[in-house]
Amino acid sequence: MTTVQTATEPYNLPDERGHFGPYGGVFVAETLMEPIEELRLAYQRYMQDEEFVAELDRDLQHYVGRPSPIYHAERLSRHFGGAQIFLKREDLNHTGAHKVNNTIGQALLAKRMGKTRIIAETGAGQHGVATATVAARLGLECVVYMGEVDVARQAPNVLRMRLLGATVVPVTSGSKTLKDALNEAMRDWVTNVDNTFYIIGTVAGPHPYPAMVRDFQAVIGRESREQMMAQTGRLPDALVACVGGGSNAIGLFYPFIGDTAVKMVGVEAAGDGIETGRHSAPLSAGRPGVLHGNRTYLIEDDDGEIIETHSISAGLDYPGVGPEHAWLKDSGRAQYVSITDTEAMEGFHTLTRMEGIIPALESSHAVAYAMKLAPTLSKDQQILINLSGRGDKDINTIAVREGISL
């Protein structure tokens, strides 16, 4: 067994006010300053609280089904003739994606804070389902905001949320996708701050959200480190994860940040291709600005208006990205690449046919990049893909794209 490389330089971001270098921070209207401070203090307190942590761990084990396995995709690896490909199976979590790791944590916090009403935004519907699920279990009222465009393309998840007792509110403003759902959730929060907890679904929003969501998702990376050591005797050479807001990616990356020999690659959605302008890849093709409470890379025009994004996967269709990714990009610790809709579909079909695992379209972006990376590496090298979710929710989208009638 080779030794585990530990942190060579201490990494302790964000700072007290939520900054990752020039990124992050708290950029919200005055009415939200006090509730955000209340949340920050509660989060700080309960992450140190043994009872809270024990309850969270119990729920992750017995309700979510953690630890999620790591699977060696041997047939896929052989097919590409390069690095060994491993999958972190977040698709096997209860509700079918990594999103529930975070909603469990935030909902427990909401309960401790005495909030009776939960709101959330959702794109693919996975975060909405994961929120509606924990709200049902804790008996909390739940309202989910979802862009009208996404309501149409993720219909099965809309039904799941409604069955779970949530009110799904279609958002008709702006581009009618995830960013507009987030705007609407913020407006609800500002109006109902006294009894409402806003469960943000990714590492975006004002501090403490990016740090808090990361900490709840970091269970992915902690398990992965142990499991890779146990199964292969060493750490992977590269981590690959798709990046929408960036929560599954940071969850995997964070515990490896000090392991400088482990390459970290975030995969953004190139949509029709970066050069067409129809994409969702702010780190690859955007520039820094301020949106949804933090400073980060954004897709915007010269006037600073946010531009409509495009991706085949609703969960990646977002013009911003978590501020910690902006920092990891600038500092060079992580690399960010992009994968088109067409390449993602190839990744989807290849994994499905070779390993009998149907990935979410979001996760298919990570798979597609790993397919490019694997042949450039040797057989004794290892790539770990975060398989962030399962693809059942996407079969309608795929049917439409491929002209199949159901």
Added chain:
Amino acid sequence: MSRLTAKFAALKKAQRTALIPFITAGDPDPEFTVPALHALVKAGADIIEVGVPFSDPMADGPVIQRASERALSHKMSLRRTLDLVKRFRQDDQDTPVVIMGYLNPIEAMGYEAFVDEAAKSGVDGVLTVDMPPEESSDLLSLFERAGIDPIFLLAPNSTEHRIRKMGELGRGYLYYVALKGVTGAGHLDLADVDRKVRQIRELTDLPLAVGFGVKNAETARAIGTLADGVVVGSALVSKIEAAAGHSAQALTEIADLIASMRGALDAPDSNAV
């Protein structure tokens, strides 16, 4: 002394309450804005807030969201908003103008270029909804050098500590958001406003304008008895929307609303607090 500070001082001397209309630049189209600003002044406005349209107006209700969308459909932007203010200034050197919007267009333009251009255009104050004082030091020093007043928002849940801080960093006036909610919301509670306004006044000497939920002459008058200034936004923007592009009609209606509020604020017993 800045144009805003001078205006509040003069109004105080005359025992009058500032009437502060808000409209979105470029709504319903760019040609409407400059004539509308002049019409508002003529009808009795003391200070004008001009909204800069933004693609993601998180703190605004549906009325101002739609105004933003109409303006953006005509390619209105921060730079063009400043151009409109400059055109207004050619014929009006007295009325203070505050531009109100979100931070990202300012980030995109660049802080220095923005402050420079705003000062040249005759902007007196800048209110950035999503830029709390904690994140504003770079912009504040540029404002100071250019003689532009930073206007900060206060909310029903602002703590004493924050009220003091805003009192120190703000210039011109403070803007009290009278309810927890977005612009255009309708649940104003006057007793609550009264209580909070008294608290704010104990903590800072800056003039205090109150907005959010001011819909008509009656609410303007009720708020006017509590504050140094009354801001009216969504009610005006609704009139512009309802006129559906008929500019002459929209101009008449917004002028009438402001004139009725002016009348209510100036009625003899409105200063009898």
